Amino acid sequence: MLTDRTAETLTAWLQAHPGVEIICRDRAAAYAEGAREGAPDALQVADRWHVWNNLAGAVERTVARHQKCLNAAVDTAAEPNPDADSDADQQHGQYGVTAPVQPVQPEDRTDRIATRTRERYTAIHALLADGVGIRAISARLHLARGTVRRFARADTVEELLTCNGTGRRPSLLDEFKPYLRQRWGEGCTNAAALFAEVKARGYRGGQKILREYLRPFRAAGRIPEPLPKPPSVRRVVGWIMSDPSNMDEEGQRQLDAILAASSQLAALAGHVRAFATMMCGLRGHELEEWMNAVDADDQPGLRSFVVGLRRDQDAVTAGLTLPYNSGPVEGHVNRIKMIKRQMYGRAKTDLLRKRVLLSD
Structure with a gap:
């Protein structure tokens, strides 16, 4: 230890x-x-798992930049409602609303928050470029690891300033929408009464947002059938990173629709499959050719991944060629974490070392 x-x-x-x-x-x-x-x-x-995990991070950043293409995975047959264009209703395909989301500009934020976000982004990406890991950055900048990962996944600071890169501002009404649909279905169609009910349940927004959300209900004379939500970025990343033979039929259908809607994501998936074939076949001698193919393509996320590979190319090539891996070590790390948790995380190194040795 x-x-x-x-x-x-x-x-x-x-x-x-x-x-x-x-x-x-x-x-x-x-x-x-x-x-x-x-x-x-x-x-x-x-270690191959860590290399694969690094690739998954690059894939996630790329998919996040093409979120609109994820709508291709769901049925969008419902006609759009031009009256329902409020922020509260601008979810992907909800009730047929397809009005473009207006991004929140950095100047809409306070100068203090915007400045802090830019400074953090610059500092984190500078450390990442120097090869510093997430945990080390977290300790050095006194930030939670989740925060560091969120900043690391962003390709530009604008993604963090613009609705956290989601393309949509969260609505205070979101968590109350199922209740409103239920009450509307039970016959309560009075906006003022519904506003009082959700207010009593903790809603902190205004009545105008609620009325705009209910407008499509009133125009249609019934509760519009909600369209299926598009898959999340992480789910799509999981599909791209999965062996096609291990995917279910519905997941494969949605992935095929997404890749058909975006040539960049289709090319991304091809690069990932080529890397997986190389890794599983222990054909590290093909790494240089794979990296050159990525460099020749319009894939900023993968190019960043390749830059990291080139800095550590000899070790990566060895990892993709030789049978060694860090699996046994990771098992011991998990065991040490379990022992430390048994002492509520307060064990010093000398005591922890003794507990680990005596537990064998």
Whole structure:
């Protein structure tokens, strides 16, 4: 057990334990440096799971930039209602509304929040470019890891300033919409009465939003049938990253519709399948060709991934060629975490080391 994740600590341990021939590691720059300094003759092998996970992050950023194409996965047969164009109703395909969402411009935010967001984005991406990991960035900038990941996934700061990159402003009415549909179906069609009811249930918005949400109901004389929601970005990423033979028929149908709606996503899926074939077949000698193909394509997210691969190309090539992986180590990491949780996370390194050794 090492006391921390710094390069210096790993270097010191390796120098105190000479003879290490193969070091299988994740993509953290600190481990790469520590291995290089502490055991220069050892072969570094990038763990395949971590490489695949890095690729998934690049795929997620790309899919997030093409969210409108995800609507192709659902049936949009309902006619759009031109009267229902409020922010509260501008969900993907809800009640047939297809009016374009107007993004929130940075100047609509307070200067303080916008400035802080820009500074954080610049700092996080500068550290990422230097190979610093999410956890290290979190500790250095005193930010939650989830926050760091959100900033890391954004290709531009505008994605963070514009509705967190979702393309839609969350409505205060969202959580009350199922209740409103239920009450409308029960015969309560008075907006003032419904407003009083949801107000009593915790709604903090104004009556105007509620009235605009109910307008399509009143115009149609009945509750419009809600259209299926498009799949989430993460679900689409999961489909793209999955073996087609393991997908169910409905998931494959939706993915096919999305890829047909976007040539960029279709090309992205092709690159992912090629990488998976190379990785599963341990054909690391094909990595350079794969990276060149990505560089020649219009795939900013994958190009960023390739930049990281080139910085660590020897270790990645070894990971895609040799059978070694970090699976056993990850198992021990999970065991250590479990032991630490049993002590409510308050164990110092010396006590934790004893607990780990005595638990064997």
